[in-house]
Amino acid sequence: MKLKLLLSISSLTFGSAVIAQTTTQTTPLEISGSVDTYFKYDFANQPNNIKTYFDSDHNSVSLGMIDVLLKKKTGKASFVGELSFGPRGQTQSIPDAAAGGSSFHIQNLYVNYDFSDKFSMTAGYMGTFVGYEVISPVANFNYSTSYLFGAGPFQNAGIKATYKFSDKVSLMAGLFNDWNLYKATKGVSSVGAQLMVAPLEGWTAYLNVLSGADPYGYGTIEDLTTSYQITKAFKLGLNAANYDVKGSDAGYAGVALYPQVAINDVVSLGLRAEYFKNKDVGGVIGDKYTAATLSANIKSGGLTLIPEVRLDHSGTKPFLNRGSSAVPNAGQFSIAAVYAF
Amino acid sequence: MKYFAVLFLFFFSLKLCAQQKQFSLNEDGKYVFYEVVDVKTISKDILMARAKVFINKLDKEVVKNHVLTDTSIFAKGKFVIDKTVLIAGHPSGEVSYNLTFEARNGKYRFWLTDFEYIPYQRNRYGNYVATTKIGTPLEKSTSKLNMGEWKANVSAAYNKVEKLSADFKEFLSRNPIVNPLENNKTKVNDKW
Numbered sequence: 297m298k299l300k301l302l303l304s305i306s307s308l309t310f311g312s313a314v315i316a317q318t319t320t321q322t323t324p325l326e327i328s329g330s331v332d333t334y335f336k337y338d339f340a341n342q343p344n345n346i347k348t349y350f351d352s353d354h355n356s357v358s359l360g361m362i363d364v365l366l367k368k369k370t371g372k373a374s375f376v377g378e379l380s381f382g383p384r385g386q387t388q389s390i391p392d393a394a395a396g397g398s399s400f401h402i403q404n405l406y407v408n409y410d411f412s413d414k415f416s417m418t419a420g421y422m423g424t425f426v427g428y429e430v431i432s433p434v435a436n437f438n439y440s441t442s443y444l445f446g447a448g449p450f451q452n453a454g455i456k457a458t459y460k461f462s463d464k465v466s467l468m469a470g471l472f473n474d475w476n477l478y479k480a481t482k483g484v485s486s487v488g489a490q491l492m493v494a495p496l497e498g499w500t501a502y503l504n505v506l507s508g509a510d511p512y513g514y515g516t517i518e519d520l521t522t523s524y525q526i527t528k529a530f531k532l533g534l535n536a537a538n539y540d541v542k543g544s545d546a547g548y549a550g551v552a553l554y555p556q557v558a559i560n561d562v563v564s565l566g567l568r569a570e571y572f573k574n575k576d577v578g579g580v581i582g583d584k585y586t587a588a589t590l591s592a593n594i595k596s597g598g599l600t601l602i603p604e605v606r607l608d609h610s611g612t613k614p615f616l617n618r619g620s621s622a623v624p625n626a627g628q629f630s631i632a633a634v635y636a637f
Numbered sequence: 638m639k640y641f642a643v644l645f646l647f648f649f650s651l652k653l654c655a656q657q658k659q660f661s662l663n664e665d666g667k668y669v670f671y672e673v674v675d676v677k678t679i680s681k682d683i684l685m686a687r688a689k690v691f692i693n694k695l696d697k698e699v700v701k702n703h704v705l706t707d708t709s710i711f712a713k714g715k716f717v718i719d720k721t722v723l724i725a726g727h728p729s730g731e732v733s734y735n736l737t738f739e740a741r742n743g744k745y746r747f748w749l750t751d752f753e754y755i756p757y758q759r760n761r762y763g764n765y766v767a768t769t770k771i772g773t774p775l776e777k778s779t780s781k782l783n784m785g786e787w788k789a790n791v792s793a794a795y796n797k798v799e800k801l802s803a804d805f806k807e808f809l810s811r812n813p814i815v816n817p818l819e820n821n822k823t824k825v826n827d828k829w
Contacts, residue, residue: 326727328759365763367727376763404763423761430761498770528771561773562780596782636759 326367332360332384332433334632342616345626346587346608349441350384350433360433360632361385363403372410378403380431389431389450402478403431403451419455421478424448425468425490426504426519428535428552437556437564438591439602439632443572444537444550448517449475449506454484464494474509485509498525514542529558540575547575548582564593585610602632658795660776663750668776668791670798671748674806681708684740684809691808692736710738716801718754718793728765730756732794733772745809749798752776754790 335357338345343354350360361382368375380386385401406420429436429445456470468490473480486508494500501522508514516539523533533554540547550572558564568589574582591604607627608615615626660668676684685708692703692712703712714736720729732754738747753772757765775794779787 324721324726326765328727328763328765365759367763378763406762423763425761432759432761434759435761525769525771528769528773531769560780562782597786 322371323369327365328367328637329362329364329378330432330434330634330636331362332439332632332634334358334360334439334630336628336630339627339629340615340617340623342618342620342626345615346440346606346628347446347614348443349446350388351440351628351630351632352383352388359383360634363432363434365404373407374410375407376404378405384433385431414460415457417455417457421451421453422456424450424452424475425488425502426506426517426521427537428521428533428554433602433632433634434600434636437554437566437593438568438589439604439630439634440589440606440628442535442550442552442568442570443585443587444535444552444570447539447548447550447572448519448537449510451476452486452488452506453478453480454486454488456488466492468492472506472508475511480509482509485514496524499523512539512541512546513544515547516540516542523554531556545575545577549573549575562595564595566591566593581612583610583612583614598636600634600636602630602634604630604632606630658799659791660752660795660798662776666776667750667774668752669748669750670795670802671746672802672806673744673746674809675744676810677743679743679809681740681742684745685710687809687811688738688740688745688805691805692738708740710736712736712738714749716794716797718790718797728757730754730790731767732775732790732797734798747802747805749802752794754794 334351336351336354338354341354344352345354352358359382361380361384363378363380363385365376365378367377379400380389380403381400385403386399389401402421404420404422406418406422408416408418410416423430427445427448429438429441431450433439452470452472452475454470454472456468456472458466458468460466468488470488471484472486472488473484474482474486486506488504488506488508490505491503492500493503499522501520504519504521505516506519507516510517517537518539519535519537521533521535523531525531531554533556534552535554536551538547538549550570552568552570552572554566554568556564556566568587568591570585570587570589572585572587574584576582585608587606587608589604589606591602594601594603605627606629607625609625611624613622613624615623617623660670663669663671688710689705692710695714703710712735713733715731715733717728718730718732720726732752734749734753735751736747736749739745752775754775755767755769755772758768760766775791
């Protein structure tokens with residue numbers, strides 16, 4: 297009886313090895329992407345009153361972008377290639393590919409190798425690890441973007457290594473070009489790191505630092521990005537960042553809070569409350585902004601409608617009223633349709 | 638015309654068969670996939686050993702935290718639902734479940750229940766990741782706007798569970814076998 301059991305188990309060991317092999321097979325080619333379009337109306341009937349990114353056209357049904365992503369994994373190696381076409385992914389993104397005669401923008405183009413379950417390396421051009429919001433409208437709750445998003449990096453080209461200590465802690469470190477460029481203008485000049493911690497079920501926090509060359513010269517950005525799914529219906533996000541230009545008082549700092557509540561499986565409401573300040577340089581006081589953006593996400597299949605109201609305030613009166621006089625307040629309404637496939 | 642009618646009936650019956658494939662409900666109103674299997678020549682100990690090997694050797698991300706007794710195994714698992722059009726697609730979500738296995742001499746039973754769905758969303762690097770840690774029970778009714786997508790998820794989950802169940806039963810019924818690779822080896826020696 298025991299011999300039979302042993303034989304059975306030994307044969308199973310071979311059989312189970314076959315099962316284990318099937319889990320590391322080549323995955324099919326993944327194709328996904330999104331399409332987005334929007335209408336925005338500035339309450340003061342002024343184009344470009346609120347100068348954050350993407351929903352920039354006033355009183356116009358305008359285009360976002362079509363975004364197409366390919367991904368494939370073969371054993372431990374994988375690649376991601378993501379191209380976008382249209383204003384959001386082209387002239388409004390950095391770098392402006394259109395200026396170079398291209399009609400698209402690379403969002404991601406990298407290869408990855410998983411040396412083990414815990415250790416992987418990635419090289420290429422990647423969405424930045426800094427910040428809460430991203431270029432793709434699919435991954436943002438609000439359609440308009442924050443001041444923090446506009447001030448920080450969009451993408452980083454470089455090479456990075458990630459070590460996963462456990463499901464609750466991982467560390468990434470890498471060497472990068474200057475921000476948002478396909479090729480370095482100042483050499484591989486930046487170092488970056490990200491510590492991920494997940495202290496509670498549903499709560500994830502990323503502590504990020506990136507130091508080196510950037511569009512402002514040389515500088516260092518420290519960033520905290522975190523979100524906590526407190527209940528099934530309520531999620532709270534937070535982004536705080538500080539940036540200092542090397543050898544100067546210039547830089548910026550800001551914080552944004554993102555409470556979101558799911559009314560049902562179709563409708564969710566989300567608020568973005570932001571404070572942002574450009575730092576004082578010499579005797580020049582930097583602009584301060586506070587902004588409140590209330591958005592709804594109405595989902596049906598792959599389609600998400602995003603009606604949104606946004607109110608911005610700045611004591612330095614950077615906005616215009618209907619009479620084109622400088623005023624401290626601006627507001628806008630927009631409605632966007634985002635389809636993810 | 639006759640052939641057309643026959644073809645129509647054939648495809649209609651196929652569709653009916655496909656529609657009949659769905660989870661049943663247990664006494665708590667939850668979806669359950671339940672099977673009792675007779676294997677008259679296999680002892681309880683062998684069934685337990687085989688079931689344990691099957692669960693242990695699955696991907697660590699798929700099945701975890703299993704609890705053993707002399708006659709039963711309880712495990713938590715999950716599988717990924719893919720949204721596929723022709724040959725290409727991408728993961729659209731994951732379904733977690735609880736698996737219970739009980740063995741006796743000559744027969745065993747197992748059931749999967751507590752199915753919960755968590756949708757995936759593409760992150761900044763183009764990878765599909767869970768949007769939340771809190772799942773939605775698969776049997777929960779949904780709004781009309783998302784009914785079609787939800788039904789597709791339930792159907793895809795059933796197909797995955799059916800495949801997992803078939804693999805499990807095949808594995809438990811397998812007789813001790815010799816490694817087939819051993820039989821394929823060409824032996825060159827003095828006996829020819």
